Amino acid sequence: SPLVVLGSVRAEEEEAAARLLGRLRQARPEAVIALFPRHLHRLPAWQARLTSDGAPWVLRSRAQAPVTPGTVLLWDVFGELHQAYRLAATAFVGGSLAPLGGQNFLEPLAWGVVPVIGPFWETFTWVGEEIFANGLARQAADWQAAAGLLLHDLAHPPDREAVARQARAYVAARRGGTRQAARAASALLGS
Numbered sequence: 001s002p003l004v005v006l007g008s009v010r011a012e013e014e015e016a017a018a019r020l021l022g023r024l025r026q027a028r029p030e031a032v033i034a035l036f037p038r039h040l041h042r043l044p045a046w047q048a049r050l051t052s053d054g055a056p057w058v059l060r061s062r063a064q065a066p067v068t069p070g071t072v073l074l075w076d077v078f079g080e081l082h083q084a085y086r087l088a089a090t091a092f093v094g095g096s097l098a099p100l101g102g103q104n105f106l107e108p109l110a111w112g113v114v115p116v117i118g119p120f121w122e123t124f125t126w127v128g129e130e131i132f133a134n135g136l137a138r139q140a141a142d143w144q145a146a147a148g149l150l151l152h153d154l155a156h157p158p159d160r161e162a163v164a165r166q167a168r169a170y171v172a173a174r175r176g177g178t179r180q181a182a183r184a185a186s187a188l189l190g191s
Helices: 013-027 042-054 081-087 122-127 143-155 160-172 176-188
Strands: 003-009 034-037 057-058 072-074 092-094 113-117
Touching: 003 013, 003 081, 013 034, 013 042, 013 143, 034 042, 034 081, 042 057, 042 072, 092 143, 113 143
Parallel strands: 003 034, 003 092, 034 072, 057 072, 092 113
Antiparallel strands: none
């Protein structure tokens, strides 16, 4: 079953994320959805929501064997998001469906997964808008558009090796900013 990661989902965007999750379950009932709340104190709210929505779910800490297709893995273990991106067929990075500044959407790229984010990513504008023009990240206007992009990736998986190579090249072409800033500061200080 394909794995869809919904990473770093924040409390303020939970309603939109729940709708996105529901759309994914409806369109691709065989997919396993890994839901990573940004803050673990939100787990009870997600447990109640998933139960109310009739979504089969299991806590990651209690999953002893592969889960059945259509299950939502509610992640309650620290430190596994980066590795989950490695296993993902596609990924949404949260903190971006509400005006929260976004979360690190570069992590999935390390594994060749093109991340989908919402409209809010102010904290990461230093990455540059070219990342979207180069197809290394996709920005959705809302949860519906995000669901559409994720479903597209499930139907038409990109070449992960090619994505990873392109991501490495994108980063390599932008290295050296700290050295340039240090030289400029040194010149201003006259040393």
